């Protein structure tokens with residue numbers, strides 16, 4: 001987008017250009033009718049929860065973890081600022097996985113407390129609800145940047161090769177591929193197609209106003225900061241400690257200083273969730289206009 005496409009070079013600016021540009025935007029998906037998660041119930045249940053498991057994700061590596069529906073998981077920065085790339089699947093059906101694009105369309109470019117991570121079509125239901133975010137104070141900064149993005153994809157060696165010709169093996173895409181393969185006893189080629197666009201946990205990103213380019217900047221995360229979720233369905237997760245570290249300079253290399261990330265799973269007392277039900281599959285009848 002840094003150069004003007006040739007089609008535009010030859011198109012004279014119309015007389016009413018300013019009027020056309022001045023048209024006010026409308027929100028694509030007004031979300032007032034989205035079923036609202038009962039945060040008060042989740043947070044009360046969380047008070048009763050006991051820790052069940054933990055996984056320490058090594059720098060420039062990824063690890064898998066499982067969270068039964070009705071339990072909680074927390075991702076914590078430990079030792080130093082670090083960004084994490086998160087994949088989520090239905091533990092019982094890998095074809096249902098996190099849908100970054102629709103989550104973005106429904107909630108915006110970055111997510112925080114009270115917002116949900118949605119699953120792929122044809123399932124399209126909440127997989128997880130964010131119940132706590134110690135970086136919720138960050139908001140949107142002067143560059144248009146914010147934290148926990150659903151606008152990036154995941155760093156991957158194919159884009160790296162395209163741009164630099166190199167073969168770097170510890171991008172989040174490869175880390176997630178190895179972790180899923182090891183967890184499920186699959187080959188790398190079987191595991192790779194299951195890797196999908198991520199929630200960039202703790203990553204601070206936006207789009208430049210003048211060129212529309214995706215930017216990152218050093219994450220404001222500090223050790224002790226965390227993002228915590230309620231599992232709406234049985235979840236298999238994979239988290240990569242991105243080779244970009246705090247993503248303040250570069251990724252797709254071993255240059256940045258990297259740190260581990262901690263994942264913890266907590267189970268509440270069963271009666272603490274009375275009234276809660278795991279969300280049903282999406283209600284669309286799937287006839288697609290035939291039959």
Ligand SMILES: [Zn+2]
Pocket residue numbers: 085154155171172173241242243244251
């Ligand atoms: Zn990455």
